[in-house]
Amino acid sequence: MPDVISQDGSIRQDDWIVVPRPAEGESLDIPEQSKALIPADLWLAGYEHFTGRDDIGVWFDSHDEPEMLAGKFQELPVIAVNFPKFSDGRGYSIARLLRERFGYANELRAIGDVLLDQLQFMKRCGFDAYVLRADKDINKAARCLNFFSQGYQAATDTDLPLFRRRAS
Amino acid sequence: MYVYDEHDRQIAAERVAQFRDQTERALAGELAEEEFLPLRLQNGLYVQRLAPMLRIAVPYGMLRADQLRRLARITRDYDKGYAHFTTRQNVQLNWPALEDVPDILAELAEVEMHANQTSGNCIRNTTTDQFSGVQSDEIADPRPYCEIIRQWSTFHPEFAFLPRKFKVAVNASEKTDRAAIQVHDIGLQMVRNDAGDLGFRVHVGGGLGRTPMVGPVIRDFLPEADLLTYLEAVLRVYNRYGRRDNKFKARIKILVKALTPEAFAEKVEAEWSHIKDSPSRLTRDAIDRIQAYFTEPDYQSVDNATELLAEQRFEHRGFDQWLSHNVDTHKKPGHAIVTLTMKETGTPPGDVTDRQLEQIADLADEFSFGEVRVTHQQNVVLADVRQDRLLELWQAVVPMGFGTANLNTLTDVICCPGGDFCALANAKSIPVAEAIQRRFDDLDFLYDLGNIDLNISGCMNACGHHHVGNIGVLGVDKKGQEFYQISLGGSSHHDATIGKILGPSFAREDMPDVVAKIIDVYVDKRTEEETFLDTYRRVGIDPFKERVYA
Ligand code: HEM
Ligand code: SF4
Numbered sequence: 167m168p169d170v171i172s173q174d175g176s177i178r179q180d181d182w183i184v185v186p187r188p189a190e191g192e193s194l195d196i197p198e199q200s201k202a203l204i205p206a207d208l209w210l211a212g213y214e215h216f217t218g219r220d221d222i223g224v225w226f227d228s229h230d231e232p233e234m235l236a237g238k239f240q241e242l243p244v245i246a247v248n249f250p251k252f253s254d255g256r257g258y259s260i261a262r263l264l265r266e267r268f269g270y271a272n273e274l275r276a277i278g279d280v281l282l283d284q285l286q287f288m289k290r291c292g293f294d295a296y297v298l299r300a301d302k303d304i305n306k307a308a309r310c311l312n313f314f315s316q317g318y319q320a321a322t323d324t325d326l327p328l329f330r331r332r333a334s
Numbered sequence: 335m336y337v338y339d340e341h342d343r344q345i346a347a348e349r350v351a352q353f354r355d356q357t358e359r360a361l362a363g364e365l366a367e368e369e370f371l372p373l374r375l376q377n378g379l380y381v382q383r384l385a386p387m388l389r390i391a392v393p394y395g396m397l398r399a400d401q402l403r404r405l406a407r408i409t410r411d412y413d414k415g416y417a418h419f420t421t422r423q424n425v426q427l428n429w430p431a432l433e434d435v436p437d438i439l440a441e442l443a444e445v446e447m448h449a450n451q452t453s454g455n456c457i458r459n460t461t462t463d464q465f466s467g468v469q470s471d472e473i474a475d476p477r478p479y480c481e482i483i484r485q486w487s488t489f490h491p492e493f494a495f496l497p498r499k500f501k502v503a504v505n506a507s508e509k510t511d512r513a514a515i516q517v518h519d520i521g522l523q524m525v526r527n528d529a530g531d532l533g534f535r536v537h538v539g540g541g542l543g544r545t546p547m548v549g550p551v552i553r554d555f556l557p558e559a560d561l562l563t564y565l566e567a568v569l570r571v572y573n574r575y576g577r578r579d580n581k582f583k584a585r586i587k588i589l590v591k592a593l594t595p596e597a598f599a600e601k602v603e604a605e606w607s608h609i610k611d612s613p614s615r616l617t618r619d620a621i622d623r624i625q626a627y628f629t630e631p632d633y634q635s636v637d638n639a640t641e642l643l644a645e646q647r648f649e650h651r652g653f654d655q656w657l658s659h660n661v662d663t664h665k666k667p668g669h670a671i672v673t674l675t676m677k678e679t680g681t682p683p684g685d686v687t688d689r690q691l692e693q694i695a696d697l698a699d700e701f702s703f704g705e706v707r708v709t710h711q712q713n714v715v716l717a718d719v720r721q722d723r724l725l726e727l728w729q730a731v732v733p734m735g736f737g738t739a740n741l742n743t744l745t746d747v748i749c750c751p752g753g754d755f756c757a758l759a760n761a762k763s764i765p766v767a768e769a770i771q772r773r774f775d776d777l778d779f780l781y782d783l784g785n786i787d788l789n790i791s792g793c794m795n796a797c798g799h800h801h802v803g804n805i806g807v808l809g810v811d812k813k814g815q816e817f818y819q820i821s822l823g824g825s826s827h828h829d830a831t832i833g834k835i836l837g838p839s840f841a842r843e844d845m846p847d848v849v850a851k852i853i854d855v856y857v858d859k860r861t862e863e864e865t866f867l868d869t870y871r872r873v874g875i876d877p878f879k880e881r882v883y884a
Contacts, residue, residue: 253372253455255495259573262492267608283356283365283373290491303364313352314345318485320614321492327562328341328485329620330613 170275171285173294175308180297182244184225184277196222203246203277206235217241225277228256232263239270247293249278258291265292265322282310292322335396335705336481336627338446345488346443349450353377354436361433376456376494378449379435380757387755388427388435389452390442392708394462394480394504395423399695399704404445406691412438417691419676419684419712421748421799422501423461424452428755450488455496457487457569461503463512464673464709467628468717470665472506473524474532478624479561480504482616486562493569497576497584500569501541504534509828514710516540516548516830517802519586520568525555533557538568538598539590542796546832547587552599559616560606566614567606571598631703631718636668639721646725653728655777656739661724664717670724672702672716673709674736675746679771681735682764683749684712693734701727710799711748713741743780744788744853745771748799752792752809753816759792761809761816766790766845773846774853783853786866787826802826804867805852806833807845818845822852822878823870834875837883851882 170180183200187208194212196202206224209216216222223244226232239245245264247257257276264270275295276288282302289311298304320327338346353373360370374380378389390405397405405425409417412434418426430438442448451458460480467475483502487493493500503515506524515521521537534556540549556564568586575593577583590598647654662671674694677683686694694714698706701723702716709715714736719727731737740746747770750756752763767790774780789803800806806821817839824833840848855878860869870878 252369253495254578255455255493255497256574256578258492258495259570262570266612281369283369284495287489287491287494313355314348314489316341316345317491318345318488319490320612325613327614329482329623330617332339332341332623333617333619 168297168300169304171296171298171304171307171311173289173311175311177304177307182223182246184246201244203244206230206232206245209242210234210238213238223273226257226260228254228260230260232260232268236268239264239268240272242270242272244273244275245270246275246277246297249276249280249284252279252281252284258287261288261291261293262322282306285310286313290317290321290323335398336393336477336624342446343443346446346448349377349448349489350436350439350443353439357432357436372454372495374435375454376451377435377439378452379432380453385429386432386435388430388438388449389420390425390427390447390449391452391459392423392425392447393484394460394466394477395464395707395709396477397706397708398445399698399706401445401447402691402695402698402706404441404447406688406695408438408441409688409691416685416687418682418751419686419708419714421710421712421750421797422459423464423708423710424459425708426751428751453499455498455500456494457490457496457500457502459501460484460487461501461513461518461710463505463507463510464707464713464715465512465662465671465717466506466707467630468664468666468669468671469507470663471509473508473526474506475625475628476504476506476522476524477628478621479522479524479558481624481627482561482621483565486565486614490569492566493573496569496573497578498581498586500572500586502565511827511830512709514799514802514826514830517542517546517799517826518549520565521549522561527555531557534561536564536568538602539587539595540830541585541587542799542801543585544582544794544796545585545587546796546801547591548830548832549587550590550595552590552595552602558621559618560610561616562614563609563612564602564606566609567602570605571601575601630666631705633666633669633718634720636720636722638667639724642722643724650725650728652732652737652739653725655781656728656737657724659739659743659781660741666718668721670719670721672719672724672727673741674714674716674731675738675741676713676736677740677746677771678735678738679745679775680768682751682754683747683767690734690736694736697727697730700730711746713746739777740780742785742787744774744783744786744805744849745780747771747788747790748803749790750792750798752790752798756792756797758795759809760794760811761792761818762842763790763792763798763807763809766807766809766818766842769842769846770849773850783856784865787824788849789824799826800824801832802830803833804870805849810839812839816842818842820848820852820882822875823867825867836875837879848882852878855881 225246537549753759791798821833
């Protein structure tokens with residue numbers, strides 16, 4: 167099982183499995199023993215069945231619209247956002263919407279093509295857990311999460327932009 | 335001019351450390367080339383035809399004398415002793431070694447400079463009118479707003495991996511647009527509403543490149559306090575819905591066109607309604623604080639030197655020409671705005687040597703409160719010169735090679751580096767500029783022709799703005815041979831227009847003749863007072879076609 171990095175840089179064992187989108191005609195293959203993250207639209211489709219379970223979370227792909235789960239976010243223990251390619255920046259906007267617009271307060275993790283140099287951007291947009299791409303050196307994550315001691319903008323890590331902090 | 339405080343200094347230092355670390359990991363093979371690529375681009379580092387190229391940011395074109403001197407030293411110590419002023423008010427070095435770049439960035443940071451986001455799919459350097467703050471017809475000084483945008487866009491965590499690069503420009507004059515805002519992803523025109531409040535008219539979706547477009551207005555009046563939240567809404571809509579499947583269709587202009595400007599505007603308004611009153615809304619205090627950096631220099635009260643200048647012009651014909659063409663009126667009596675054209679024939683437009691950078695620094699100290707501005711036409715402006723010292727200044731600049739009195743004429747060419755330096759080029763552009771400059775070397779004839787924008791690009795990317803040149807030249811490649819296509823009627827000003835292609839392309843050696851024929855048609859057809867563009871708009875493209883392809 168891969169490790170998951172927390173916002174403070176600490177590393178722990180990951181006990182969630184990402185269930186891929188089933189192929190046409192196949193059904194969702196949820197593992198028996200583990201907690202599972204399933205595609206968000208399928209969670210919605212099976213809402214009666216999944217709601218209230220603390221062992222089922224969802225994942226969004228970068229083109230998904232998180233709006234589809236409006237009003238239901240707090241029922242989810244974990245939401246993951248997939249970065250199919252590290253250069254696809256849609257996941258950052260999704261994260262901010264989840265945190266700032268929809269007030270989602272549980273774990274928000276970045277999965278997929280997650281590299282070291284993007285970690286701090288992810289953190290600032292509201293991700294608090296990261297599953298690094300397997301070939302990257304997890305021991306460098308803590309430093310990469312903190313290259314900058316502050317940012318100019320308001321983001322989920324600080325609701326005050328620098329121009330307001332300067333004024334105080 | 336803006337001066338860093340401890341926060342800016344700290345962020346700049348952390349950025350240098352970060353890039354040093356990234357470069358080391360790249361050189362050690364821990365970062366794949368494709369992973370390092372966007373990181374180095376966001377630090378201004380391209381890998382080019384002959385060597386890497388480093389693009390250094392000059393926020394809204396402002397440079398201090400100490401910064402010019404540092405640039406000179408950097409070109410000497412790390413490069414071949416010259417640099418290049420670009421059409422985005424930046425500075426490029428053409429020959430730095432990859433391993434040296436962290437050191438160069440550290441040297442830049444010492445003088446409050448950087449190469450942040452000068453390339454890559456992120457928000458680039460915000461540009462503006464080089465005459466900001468010194469002309470009498472502007473709504474307000476745009477530079478504080480550019481600085482506010484600079485800070486907001488620097489390392490914006492949500493917008494570092496956009497579908498494509500993103501450029502914002504601000505214009506404040508009602509009469510002219512020297513910042514070409516309508517061919518930017520976002521163009522902000524400063525305006526006042528009926529109540530007298532300051533704000534912006536917002537254009538979105540302009541751009542050059544392969545699919546040139548003039549940006550439509552998506553909001554007539556945006557109050558100044560809402561600047562950042564509204565930009566955030568536009569960028570968020572673009573980040574989520576801009577195309578990512580095809581790099582040529584990834585620009586915001588394609589999204590705006592596909593949705594229609596009205597539907598795009600609605601999406602932005604919907605997004606904005608959620609964040610409008612967030613803490614990112616600008617406070618009066620924040621605006622005042624930034625504006626305080628752009629207050630007037632310590633102008634001495636001097637009278638207009640009209641009589642003195644009349645006498646001096648009479649004695650020096652060259653000075654007379656320079657005054658008429660390269661010197662503009664200033665909002666303060668007794669002062670003038672001087673443009674040094676970096677367009678001496680035989681020197682690639684925008685090129686400066688280390689020595690010239692130092693000379694410009696000295697001129698800035700001596701004549702203009704230690705500051706200059708870089709223009710998108712690749713020239714340099716001394717914005718605060720006393721009228722009674724103009725003659726002295728002119729006598730100093732002529733031997734330096736930037737006293738050519740050809741501002742806004744046919745030989746004040748905008749020209750990209752083309753095949754001489756740029757890996758993307760289909761054709762050379764510098765020799766074309768030079769050949770045309772040689773052909774039109776008679777200043778009196780140039781003055782008689784009046785303002786003509788001649789813009790040259792070496793490929794479809796349109797760095798040289800050929801689409802918006804009154805005469806545009808585009809280098810194309812046909813079976814490995816270089817050819818040049820002409821377009822006519824473009825404009826980058828308030829009447830922004832994309833030029834129309836004249837017809838089949840020409841060989842390089844024919845270019846001076848072709849331009850001469852186009853000029854002949856204008857001279858034949860014009861009425862008194864008509865500029866080239868006026869005549870073109872009245873008579874249309876056909877008379878030009880007939881003459882050129884006869
Ligand atoms: C030497 C290396 C250079 C490279 C590799 C380069 C690359 C590019 C590329 C790929 C574009 C793409 C435009 C698009 O697809 O829309 C572009 C546009 C542009 N470049 Fe360059 N460029 C270089 C130098 C310059 C220089 C020297 C200037 C200024 C003189 C410049 C100014 C611009 C401008 C203004 C655009 C904007 C066109 C638009 O609005 O879309 N570039 N450049
Ligand atoms: S227009 Fe093309 S050739 Fe010229 S600098 Fe831009 S990318 Fe290079």
